[in-house]
Amino acid sequence: xxxxxxxxxxxxxxxxxxxxxxxxxxxxxxxxxxxxxxxxxxxxxxxxxxxxxxxxxxxxxxxxxxxxxxxxxxxxxxxxxxxxxxxxxxxxxxxxxxxxxxxxxxxxxxxxxxxxxxxxxxxxxxxxxxxxxxxxxxxxxxxxxxxxxxxxxxxxxxxxxxxxxxxxxxxxxxxxxxxxxxxxxxxxxxxxxxxxxxxxxxxxxxxxxxxxxxxxxxxxxxxxxxxxxxxxxxxxxxxxxxxxxxxxxxxxxxxxxxxxxxxxxxxxxxxxxxxxxxxxxxxxxxxxxxxxxxxxxxxxxxxxxxxxxxxxxxxxxxxxxxxxxxxxxxxxxxxxxxxxxxxxxxxxxxxxxxxxxxxxxxxxxxxxxxxxxxxxxxxxxxxxxxxxxxxxxxxxxxxxxxxx
Ligand SMILES: Cc1ncc(COP(=O)(O)O)c(C=O)c1O
Numbered sequence: 001x002x003x004x005x006x007x008x009x010x011x012x013x014x015x016x017x018x019x020x021x022x023x024x025x026x027x028x029x030x031x032x033x034x035x036x037x038x039x040x041x042x043x044x045x046x047x048x049x050x051x052x053x054x055x056x057x058x059x060x061x062x063x064x065x066x067x068x069x070x071x072x073x074x075x076x077x078x079x080x081x082x083x084x085x086x087x088x089x090x091x092x093x094x095x096x097x098x099x100x101x102x103x104x105x106x107x108x109x110x111x112x113x114x115x116x117x118x119x120x121x122x123x124x125x126x127x128x129x130x131x132x133x134x135x136x137x138x139x140x141x142x143x144x145x146x147x148x149x150x151x152x153x154x155x156x157x158x159x160x161x162x163x164x165x166x167x168x169x170x171x172x173x174x175x176x177x178x179x180x181x182x183x184x185x186x187x188x189x190x191x192x193x194x195x196x197x198x199x200x201x202x203x204x205x206x207x208x209x210x211x212x213x214x215x216x217x218x219x220x221x222x223x224x225x226x227x228x229x230x231x232x233x234x235x236x237x238x239x240x241x242x243x244x245x246x247x248x249x250x251x252x253x254x255x256x257x258x259x260x261x262x263x264x265x266x267x268x269x270x271x272x273x274x275x276x277x278x279x280x281x282x283x284x285x286x287x288x289x290x291x292x293x294x295x296x297x298x299x300x301x302x303x304x305x306x307x308x309x310x311x312x313x314x315x316x317x318x319x320x321x322x323x324x325x326x327x328x329x330x331x332x333x334x335x336x337x338x339x340x341x342x343x344x345x346x347x348x349x350x351x352x353x354x355x356x357x358x359x360x361x362x363x364x365x366x367x368x369x370x371x372x373x374x375x376x377x378x379x380x381x382x383x384x385x386x387x388x389x390x391x392x393x394x395x396x397x398x399x400x401x402x403x404x
Pocket of ligand 1: 053109110111112114146147148232233234258259
C-alpha cells in the first residue's frame with residue numbers, strides 16, 4: 001500500500017494540526033480494540049503493551065464492564081452529589097472493603113485523587129495532629145509522578161513537568177526515593193504526610209529496596225504522620241497483588257486510586273482511608289461535579305468485583321514471571337537492566353543502540369505498542385488479560401528490534 005491510500009498519515013497530520021502539542025504520540029491511529037489487541041484506521045493490528053498506562057488492566061472492552069456501562073447508560077448517567085443515586089453506596093462500600101478501609105471519596109482523574117489526598121492530609125494535620133496554621137508539610141520523593149496540576153508539579157523533580165509553571169505551591173519536601181534515613185530526617189513536627197508511589201511508574205518502574213516501604217510505614221506510625229500510597233498506576237492488580245504495597249505487607253493510611261478503577265471506560269479515581277482521616281472533611285470543603293457519578297460507579301463496582309475474584313492478580317503474578325524470564329534473557333543483548341513486578345516492566349535499553357522512543361517506533365512497526373520514558377527506558381504494562389503466547393510475541397519482537 002502506498003501512503004496516499006493509507007488513512008494513517010492524514011489522520012496524524014490532522015491530529016497535529018488541531019491539538020496543542022502536549023504529547024508526542026507514536027504515529028498510530030487506533031479505531032477499535034478488544035482484549036489486548038488494537039486495530040488502526042488502516043486495519044493493522046497491534047498488541048497493546050501499555051494498556052492506557054494501566055487504565056486498561058482488564059483489557060479493552062471487557063464484556064462484564066461494557067455490559068455494566070450499557071445497562072447504566074440506559075438508566076441514569078449523572079445526578080451530581082447534590083443527590084444520592086442507587087449505585088453510589090455499593091461502589092463506596094465494595095471499594096472500601098477491597099481496600100480494608102472505612103470510607104471512600106470518589107473523584108475522576110488521578111491528579112484529583114492526589115489533590116484530595118493532599119487536602120485531607122493538611123486538614124488532618126491542623127485538626128487532629130495540631131500543626132500550627134499554615135505550616136503543614138508533606139514529604140515526597142525525587143523522581144515522583146503524581147499528576148499535572150499546579151500544586152502537583154510544584155513538587156515534581158522533572159524539569160519538563162515543572163519549569164515555567166510557577167509560582168509553586170509551598171509545603172513539600174523532596175527526599176531521594178528509597179532512602180529511609182533521608183525520609184526520616186526530613187520529617188519534623190509540621191509534617192502531616194509522606195506521599196509516595198510504592199513503585200515509581202513514570203520514572204521507569206523503579207522498585208524501592210526491600211524493607212523501604214515497611215520502614216516508611218514504621219516511621220510514619222512513630223512520628224504521627226500519614227502514609228499516603230499513590231497506587232494510581234501500581235494498584236488494582238498491575239503488580240500481581242491488589243496493591244503494590246501488599247508485596248511487603250504494608251498498609252498505608254490512605255490509598256490513592258485511579259486509572260484501572262474506571263475499567264478503561266470512564267475516568268474514576270478515589271481516596272480510601274479510615275474515618276479518623278477522611279472524616280475531617282465536612283460539607284462544602286471538597287467535591288467534584290462528576291465524582292462518583294452513576295455511570296462511573298456502575299463500571300467501577302464491576303471493576304472491584306473483578307478484582308475481588310483474585311483472578312487478575314494471579315494472572316499478573318504468573319504471567320509476570322514469564323515476562324521477567326523473557327526480558328532477562330535480553331540483558332546483554334540490547335538491554336542493560338530490567339525491573340519487573342507482575343505484568344509491569346521497566347527496560348533500560350543500551351543507550352548506544354537507540355533511544356526508548358526509537359525502540360517504541362520500531363516495535364510499533366512490528367505490531368507491538370509500548371511507551372518510552374526518560375531517554376533509553378521503555379515501560380511495558382500489557383492488559384492483564386494478555387496470554388502467554390502474546391507475552392512471548394512481545395518479547396520476540398523486542399529482541400528483533402534491539403538487534404537490527
Ligand atoms: C502514580 C500516578 N499518580 C497520579 C497520576 C495522574 O493520573 P491522571 O493522569 O489520571 O491525572 C498518574 C498518571 O500517570 C500516576 O502514574
